[in-house]
Amino acid sequence: MPETASAAVTRASIGDSEFDRDTAVTRRAPGVYDIGLSAGWTIINAVNGGYLLAVLGRALGDALPHTDPFTVSAHYLTASRPGPAVVRTETVRTGRTLSTGQASLFQYDDDGNEVERIRALASFGDLDALPDDVRTSAKPPAIPPMGQCLGAEDGPAPVDGGSAIADRLMLKLDPATLGWALGQPSGRGEMRAWFGLADGRDADPLSLLLAVDALPPTAFELGLKGWVPTVELTVHVRCRPAPGPLRVSITTRNLAGGFLEEDAEVWDSADRLVAQSRQLARVRLG
Amino acid sequence: MPETASAAVTRASIGDSEFDRDTAVTRRAPGVYDIGLSAGWTIINAVNGGYLLAVLGRALGDALPHTDPFTVSAHYLTASRPGPAVVRTETVRTGRTLSTGQASLFQYDDDGNEVERIRALASFGDLDALPDDVRTSAKPPAIPPMGQCLGAEDGPAPVDGGSAIADRLMLKLDPATLGWALGQPSGRGEMRAWFGLADGRDADPLSLLLAVDALPPTAFELGLKGWVPTVELTVHVRCRPAPGPLRVSITTRNLAGGFLEEDAEVWDSADRLVAQSRQLARVRLG
Structure with a gap:
C-alpha cells in the first residue's frame, strides 16, 4: 500500500475520532441526553470549557431542526468533573434560517445533589446554505510556519x-x-x-x-x-x-x-x- | 439663580430620567415583572435592542442578589413592539462574587398568543467591589472633539x-x-x-x-x-x-x-x- 494511502487510513475522520467518541451524547428522552465527561480533556483536574461547549453543541444539534452552531453563549456556573453528566435542552424558537435553543449540563455533587455546571443559549442554522459572499477586512494572524x-x-x-x-x-x-x-x-x-x-x-x-x-x-x-x-x-x-x-x-x-x-x-x-x-x-x- | 445652578436642576439624574422611567419594571410576583415598552426608543417601528437589554438588566438587577450587570448574553427571537410586556426571570446560581440569572421578555401577538421576544443569560456582581488594578493595553478611540x-x-x-x-x-x-x-x-x-x-x-x-x-x-x-x-x-x-x-x-x-x-x-x-x-x-x- 502506498505510504499516502496508509497515512490516510490511520487518520481519524469526522465521526470516528477521540473527539467524536468523547462528545457523544445518548438521548434518554426528547431533549435530554446522557454523557460521560471524559478525563481526556482536562487541564489539571478541570474539564476544558471548550470541550464542554462542544458537548452542549452536540446535544443541541440533535435537539434542534438545524445542526450547525452559529452563535453559542455559555455561562460557566461550577467546575465540571470527569464522569457522568446529563444535558437538558429546550427548543426556544424554530425558524426557517435559524433555530434557538437552550442547554444546561448537570452533574451530581458528593452529597448526591444535582448541580448545574454550565448553561448556554444558542442559535443554530445551516452553514452550507449561506451565500458565498465574503467582504471581510480581517487578515489571518501573523504566525510562523x-x-x-x-x-x-x-x-x-x-x-x-x-x-x-x-x-x-x-x-x-x-x-x-x-x-x-x-x-x-x-x-x-x-x-x-x-x-x-x-x-x-x-x-x-x-x-x-x-x-x-x-x-x-x-x-x-x-x-x-x-x-x-x-x-x-x-x-x-x-x-x-x-x-x-x-x-x-x-x-x-x-x-x-x-x-x-x-x-x-x-x-x-x-x-x-x-x-x-x-x-x-x-x-x-x- | 446662577446659570450653572439652573442648568443643574434641568438635568435629569439617575433615577429621574426618560431612560429610568421607560425601563421601570413592576414586580408582579417573585421574579416576574410588567413593563410597558416605550415607543420612545424605536427605530422606525422596531424597539431598539439595547433598550430591551436594559429592561432585562433592570429586572435581573432586582431579582438577583447582585445589582450590576457584568456579562449579559441575549438572543433576539422576534421583533418587539411598543406596548405591554412581561419579563420572567430565573435565578440560576447565586455566589459571593457573581450571581447568574436568566430573563425572557414576552408580548402578545395579534392573535392573543404569548410570544417570546428575547432571552438572556447574565452574570451580575458588584462593580464597586472590584480592585482598582488596571493593566489595560486598550486605547480610547480616535474621535474628534x-x-x-x-x-x-x-x-x-x-x-x-x-x-x-x-x-x-x-x-x-x-x-x-x-x-x-x-x-x-x-x-x-x-x-x-x-x-x-x-x-x-x-x-x-x-x-x-x-x-x-x-x-x-x-x-x-x-x-x-x-x-x-x-x-x-x-x-x-x-x-x-x-x-x-x-x-x-x-x-x-x-x-x-x-x-x-x-x-x-x-x-x-x-x-x-x-x-x-x-x-x-x-x-x-x-
Missing part, C-alpha cells in the same frame, strides 16, 4: 505536562507568545497557535467550539500565574472549516478589576475566518 | 429622522464614519460617536447596555442599506462609568455569508474602557 512553532513534545514542556488534553490536541504555539514558558512573559496579551486534533480528525463546526478555548491563557503572557476561570464565553461560527490545520489567535486588551476578556479568532487552511469568540474570565493577580 | 462631530440636529439628518430614539439620545457621530449619510460610504466597517442621554442623565451600568447598540449600523459604512437585525448580543460591563459623555466605537471586520459581527467598546470621560460588546447580525446585501 508550523515547523517553527512549538508543542509539548518540543523539549521543556511549554504546555503543562499535567494536562490530559495535551495528548488530544495538535497544538503548536508561536514562539513569540511563549515567553511565559521561559519565565519571560512578553507583557502582551497574545497567544497564537496552529491547532488540530491529535488523531488527525479534521475540523468541523463542533470542533471549532473546542478550538476557541484550548490555548494557554493570554494571562500567562501578561505575567500572571494561576487559574483564569471562564465566566462567560460566546462563539460565532462563521464558516464550515476546510480540511487541514487551523490557526488560532487570542488577544486580551483589557485586564482590569480582576477580570479580562479573551478574543479568539480561528482561521482555516483556506484563509477563511471560520470562528470568532470572546470570553470574560476572572484572574488572580500574581 | 464633540464640537466637530455631527448629530441629527446638524443639518441634513445623518440619523434617520423617522426614529423616535433620536430624540432620547445625545449622539454626535465622527464625520469620518458619516460617509454613508452623504452617499459616500467609506467601505470601512467603523462607526464612532459621542454618546449620552438627551435629558442629561449620566451613564450607569444599565445605560451602557443601551449604549452598545445605539449607533447606526457599521453596515451603512460598508455600503449596505436596509435592516441589520441582531441575532445575538453579549455585553461585558467592566467598570462603573464616570459622569460625562461616553465615546462609543464600533468595528466590523468580517462580513461574510450574510452575517457580520459588530464589536463595540465604550469609554468614559475618565478614559476607562467601561464596556465591551459583540453582536452577530444578519445583513441583506444591497
